[in-house]
Amino acid sequence: MKKGLFSKMVATYTVIITISFIIIAAFLSFWFQSYYFAQKEQQLKEEAQFLGGPVIQFFRGGISTADIIQTIEARSKYLKTNIIVTDDYGYVRLVSNPDYDKFIGQQILTSDLDSLRKGLIVKRVGDYGQIFKVPVHTYEVPIAYHGVYKAVIMMSTSVTDLKEPLKDVYEIIWSSALFAIAFACFIIYYFSQKILIKPLKEINNVADKIAKGEVDKRVKLESNDEIGELAYSFNSMADSLEKVEYNRREFLSNVSHEIRSPITSIRGFIGGILDGVIPKDKEKYYLSLTYQEIERLTRLVNDLLDLSAIESGKLKLNTEKVNISEIIRLTVIKFETKIMEKGIKVDVCFNDENIYSVVDRDRITQVITNLIDNAVKYVIEGGYIRISTRFKGGKVYISIFNNGPAIPEEDLKYIWDRFYKVDKSRTSKVSTGLGLPIVRSILTQHEEDIWVENKKNGGVEFTFTLGRAN
Template sequence: MGRKFKKDPKNKKLFYKYLSIITLVSLLSVLIVCSTYLGIASKYRNDEQLTTLARNTTIISKNSEKILSQFSGKYNSDDVVDISPLSMICNTINNMSAAIDADIFIINMNGEVVVCKEMMSDRFRFDSNAVCVVHGGYKIDQSIIDAATDKDYTEVGRLGSTFVRTQLTAASPIKINNKTVAIVIATEKITSSWYSYAKRMLQIFLVAALFSLVVSFLAVYYLSYRLTRPLRDMATATEHYAQGDFSYKVKVRGHDEVAQLSEAFNTMAMSLSALESSRRSFVANVSHELKTPMTSIGGFIDGMLDGTISEDKYEHYLRIVSDEVKRLSRLVTGMLNMSKLEAGEMQINMKQFDISADIFKTLLSFERKINDKSIEIVGLDKMESMIVSADEDMMMQVIYNLIDNAVKFTPQNGYIEFKTYRDKEKLFVSIKNSGAGIEREEADKIFERFYKIDKSRSYDVKGAGLGLYLVKSIVELHGGQIVCKSRINEYTQFVFWLPNV
């Protein structure tokens, strides 16, 4: 009981596990938020840039159509008759490319680049003999040409197989007389400036995340410690209980579910303490109940054998020995029945019988004790036959225990009153005896197993505290109930009911 319990580092395993999980979840949450933000920001930027590219390719295509329409001659995708309009278009492309920092060029319907800013001479005129080192090797896929022939086209990709890396692309058709003769294409790399921006944002997020994690770690550490402290207290308490020390109590903190669990744990400890006390009391009672008759039986038989008791007194002492043997038999039977009831192994053999007749028969077995105490029996002349459906052997035990209890506690020249009656649903049996009565506090406990009203055993000298517990259990097993009514220094009355046949 005085054993000291050392704190085991393993007791904090749950605390560290909980702390690690919460920290990991917080870190993952920050990373998810950061990744989501960068993804949304990247998509938003791409959409904005594609909108800008599409708007400018449309402007160039409309401007090109207007320029070409102002000049006579025939223009097609393979031959340019007039150099002047191409110079104007090339100049427009050059200015627009510089303004939006994009690569803009025009392709014919075969996918070849025919106009780009690199074809402009130093005198700002289109040089048809110029060789473009940038776009000279481009050959736009037919699928792109088909997609951009009749309407504007945008993509985030490699423009078919033109580029090695993903780029932003917008295309608008140039139409003469409702016929597409060329396509304006504008491309923009996903520049390093965006990656720099993303990197800066990631750094900001990581700094914020680090700060948040530190704060979260401290908060989670504190909360985890508070949440797991009652569990550690309970673990310590179980160690005490395992050693039989039920005095240790878990401290209740707050009013939440953990506090309710702590209260329930303490309630359980009190129940275990009461059960342990009852068990010890039961062991002491049973030991005494076994020892007393065994001592009497052994003493009387030894007296007969060694001649201490004369032969003319044999019958008297043999009767005492017989009573003690019966007492031992009842004690053992009660313990066996209690064990069966608690294990749910008690089998009920239902049959119909007259419970009033069983009361008469059982009362006859107490005739000598009743006569010795000059007890008056009341109510037998008014009892009628009462048929009940129950296990007769069990009901006989109920009746026997109640009569035995009444005879035991009825004073000299007292009375015991019997009554049976019924209503539409229930059959009632009442056994009332005069005497000292039972305190209200005691009346609530007398049906508990091993409980004895008189701890000093000055009255209940031959009981183990099982009789009324078995009575209550058997009655409830039949679907009935039993109650105790008492008035101090006047009477004690037990009334039980069973369902009608």
Template sequence: MSKHSIINKILFYFLSVTTIVFMLFSFLVYSFYKSSLINSAMDNLEVQSNIISDLAFEYINNSTAENSKYLWDYVEKLNKYSGVDLIISDTIGYVYLVSNSAHKNLLGKQINIDEKDVVTKTNAYDQDIQKKVYKFIKPLYNSNIYKGSITLMLDDGYISSKLHDIKITMIVLYVFLISIIGIIYYLLSRKILVKPIEIINNTAKRFASGDLCKRVSINSNDEIGELSNSFNYMAESLDKIDSNRREFLSNVSHELRTPLTTIIGFLSGILDGIISPENHIEKLTIVYDEVKRLSRLVNDLLDLNAIESGKFTLRPRIIELNSLIKYTVKNFEQEIEQNDIIMEVFFEQSSINVVADEDRLVQVLNNLIANAIKYCDHKKRINISTKIKNNKAMVNIFNTAKLLSEDEFNNIWIRFYKNDKSRTVRGSSGLGLSIVRNIISQFREDIWVENRVKEQGVSFIFTLQLSNLSN
């Protein structure tokens, strides 16, 4: 494909349409001009016939040299400027005078005069002259006595030559207009269309080579400007994705390296005899916990990948929400007691039936409750409540904690984001909240986080679809 194939294609289509329009316009102009030219010629023949008929009377009645000169002088001028020829015939149609030597063969011959008392206009092939002519035949009467007729003729070649002139004029005009329009269009297209596309194309090639910092600078309030803005938005998104990818790899490496270092260290110590036999159980227990942590990390990564790749299958059914929350909270009783946390559960209604995938909803509750326990502050209070609002079931999981900063609000759902920057909080993969948001999105519901200033804590709130069985 040539470098300027787009502009060439557009130019080709533009010139094709222009040519078709010009041809239609030319055809209409040509037809109108031809009709006007023929009508004008016939009208001229009629006017000239009135003048020549008077001279012809004088010539017929008194064929003197002077009368003949008047007639011939006028006819010669008429032929010179208008291309009109004269034929005079007698009462029975015999030709006795022609103005054009090309018609000498008609002298002494009888021509067809259909009606002697009618002025005749014709535009057809003439058998006598053997070509197409425009004729005006006028009978000559003197005191109601038929004296013969005059025939004024205009050769079709005269009309054709005039039409040929306008054809040439139109062709020259077409070539001139197409050339001017084509040049102007090409130059404008280069500036308005091709140059911006070249800029975008070159920037895209920079992106392909790994340079994601380049941006397109095109200031125009049209589709090209909109395209450049979309391109820059895409570039920023790709840059952010690339940054997230690098951060993700760094985070995964860190999350894997820490437990693996612990496992390798303790196992090496046991195998090398550095760790005494009486401490084997303690160290192997730590190794076991780190292996479970690695297993959770791998499972969370697999879950998140399945959700984000669209391979996440939901099996929705009707679930009694309050009972499921009670069941989930019981699984955390040991951790709640160990951390001296006050756990309170409030249900606005005794029973709320929702439509959801039970296993995935339990996963959401587990992650949010575990997060609440992990970040609960010294006041040690967690509240879980449910209610119905705007035809939706709403679940609110609140824990007393330090209020979230703006940065935490913006990044809390990002993979591996931890507001514990030093990563001293153990047992978390950093994927829980990201998985939670993706599952709720798969439910086609909403989840958000709020600072509760008055209660001095943070709430995670999400909605669920009510079933028809809800009260």
């Protein structure tokens, strides 16, 4: 995972953040430089205007050379700027730095004179024909007296000096950007680990464990986001898996148990006959018991195969229009012997002589057979069975009632489970507990419903629905 999602995410965010900060820092630097130059220009302009008065006075002979030079020198030092004053033809008259004394009397401004005469400030970067040793940034400010252009004050700052204060600001901007990038990367690293990577790792670990058979493992995550939802869904999936696994084990143990008891009996009887422990005249009797056990085994295996075929959806329904009342009548006749033996009274109350439904004839016969079989099996001696039908909302409701002991409340929801028997001791010889699961699977496949009720006046009633056809 480290080489995957995490590094990709951190790399992407780092690139985005770095580019963003570089753009911001570059923009800030550029903006600050413009701002600084504008400020500087304004300041020099104001200073030049301020010096303009004494300069004009000097030109008119009102101030001594020493005084004006002192003033210019003072301003020059304060502004860290070299000041040169020329007359209206560009001839140097005053310099702030004695090193430039040799230029006094020389004409250093020619091409800019036109603009200056119009009262415009001229900006220049260069060395003025090697007057200056290093490139300088110069503002040439024209000075007028009573509206007439009289002199030019040139304020020159070496480009290096001018940019000196900017360096500190650039340093602050760029180091802040670097720090912000590093800090943002750290935050991304920390939170993506905490919010995304660690939870995903945990889910992955648990998935691994579940895959290895530890189906009771769960993800312990409580966050209110998509990862939390993923963990929740994952745990639900693990719950289902655990349930399936539990059912599988339970089913296996039930099947083994159900198969073992008849096999043990068969082995006992045949062993007894072979060893001669069972007397010759009883052999037939024990063989008939063996036959019964084999029949039971056969039924068990057939029921299991049916159930698994229905549940896996392999068994396709072969639907046709069938007469339900006819199937019920025929099925009751099949149980005639047992009914007579137990002295049961059977009532069949159809609300219509012929009730039609489009279903799989064999499957629905199996449903009715299993339900009547239960009714006959669990009804009390000399009891009463009633099979009734009624129509409701395009459906036919078929109810099979028998009097006898009610199914205990706590068992009601389990009777549909495979191998579930309420009274295990009493029914163990004749039942497998597969009848109702088969009934329910068949009806589910028909998209129909079945439920059971303990009647108030005693007895149990199973009711199922079928779609009605005319």
